[in-house]
Amino acid sequence: MKPKAQIVDLPVYQPGKPIEEVKKELGLDRVIKLASNENPYGCSPLAREAITAELETLSLYPDGSAAELTAALAEHLNVASPQIIFGCGSDEIIALIIRAFLVPGDETIMADQTFSVYKTNAEIEGAVSIEVPLVDGKHDLQGMLDAITDKTKIIWVCNPNNPTGTIVSETELVQFLDSVPEHIMVVLDEAYFEYVTDASYPNSIPLMGRYPNLVILRTFSKIYGLAALRIGYGVAQEEVISLINRVREPFNTGRLAQAAAKAALKDQAFVAECRKRNEEGIKYIQGELDRLGLSYFPAHGNFIMIDVRRSGKDVFQSLLxxxxxxxxxxxxxxNWIRVTVGSKEQNDAFIGALEQVIAEVSPVV
Structure with a gap:
């Protein structure tokens, strides 16, 4: 059985190690996972209630068009329902975009380092990934513009960027979009949108009116705390969404996910509280890193990328x-690690463990 030649050497995505596995491997009773940028405060009580109510319908297929959720989200975002598509996490929307628009030999531009799923899916389709190095952990937008050729079809901007946590401002984004040819799609991945408190961060949805080539990705996995249910979405011009829908599998989001996401949208007080606690956590961790003499990138999501000045893998194993x-x-x-901003108790435990590890693991010379 012969696979596609381009997938033979593709790396398999490595998620954060599960708590249960670590407990079993190391014989630990207490393990704190700060690897996958999950919400330490869970999800809205309204979402839990919606899931419970939906348990009576497990024998029924979900609404393949997610009509009720689409209508609720369209109202929340002030867009038309046909401008929205849902997926099994925003990861699936990434895969669908690439499936719909890239063919072998096409080029797609992204940062290096950024969310690995862009490159992996592009290579599955036989497209060529052009990676433009970050500058101080931030997208080099001019470098990305300089990389455009007549083969370029899609440009990816992860904002805040995963794993560095840095942002592109609205001024920077608009200048960039003004310079990108209209036939090239720009995908703005805003998985951590709701966490950002910086006033310079783009209000991106209204920009679609000026830039019809703009596609925006968001998710219910992060601040909404529904990572286990796998539901994310894309927003774009109706014509673009229609084309992406042509390659979407039927029933790609489940009943529980749709019901929970619809309920979660109603609880913006929960979102605001999580954002506030996350901001407090960032300030605490950054203060402790300053005390320890460790540098880090500015954090705008719910994670911080830290220069531990030692092998990141060695520090990971010692923390484990x-x-x-x-x-x-x-x-x-x-020589860096990325750590999720947890609850106060989790953050305290991380800093205590990190301080010990820094003393135990030799710096890289």
């Missing part, structure tokens, strides 16, 4: 033995 799971293994940043 202390019951703290973080994320290492960034090709362009081998």
């Amino acid at each position: 033995r202390k019951g703290i799971i973080v994320r290492p293994g960034f090709e362009r940043y081998p």
Whole structure:
């Protein structure tokens, strides 16, 4: 059985290690996972109630068009329902965009380092990924513009960027969009949109009126706390969404996910409280990192990328033995780790463990 030649050497996506696996491997009773940027405060009580009510309908297929959720989200975003598409997480929307618009030999531009799913899906379709190095952890927008050729079809801007947490401002984004040819799609991945408090951050939805080539991705996995249900969405011009829908599988989002997301939208007080606590957590962790003499990128999502000045993988393993799971293994940043901002208790435990590890693991010379 012969696979596509382009997938043979593709790396398999490595999610953060699960808590249960670490407990079993290391014989630990208490493990804190700060590796996958999950919401430490769970989800809205309204979402839990909606899930419970929906349990009576498990024998029925979900609404393939997610009509009720689409209408609720369209009202929340002040867009038309045909401008929205839902997926099994925003990851699926990424895959669908690439399936719909890229053919072998096409080029797609992204940052290096950024969310790996862009490149993986492009290569599955035989497209060529052009990676433009970050500058101080931030997108080099001019460098991305300079990389455009007559083969360029899609440009990806992860904002805040995963894993560095840096942002592109609205002024920077508008200048960039003004310079991108109209036939090239720009996908703005805003998975951490609701966490950002910086006033310069783009109000991106209204920009679609000026830039019909703009596609915006968001998710219910992060601040809404519905990661287990796998539901994200894309927003774009109706014509673009119609084309993406042509390659979408039927029933790609479940009944529980649709019901929970619809209920979660109603509880913006929960979102605001999570944003406030996350901001407090960022300030606390950054203050402690300053005390420890460690540098980090400005954090605008619910995670911080830290220069531990030691092998990130070694620090990861040492933290793991202390019951703290973080994320290492960034090709362009081998001496860095990414840590999710947790609850106050989790953040305290992380800093305590990190201080011990810094004393135990030798710096890279």
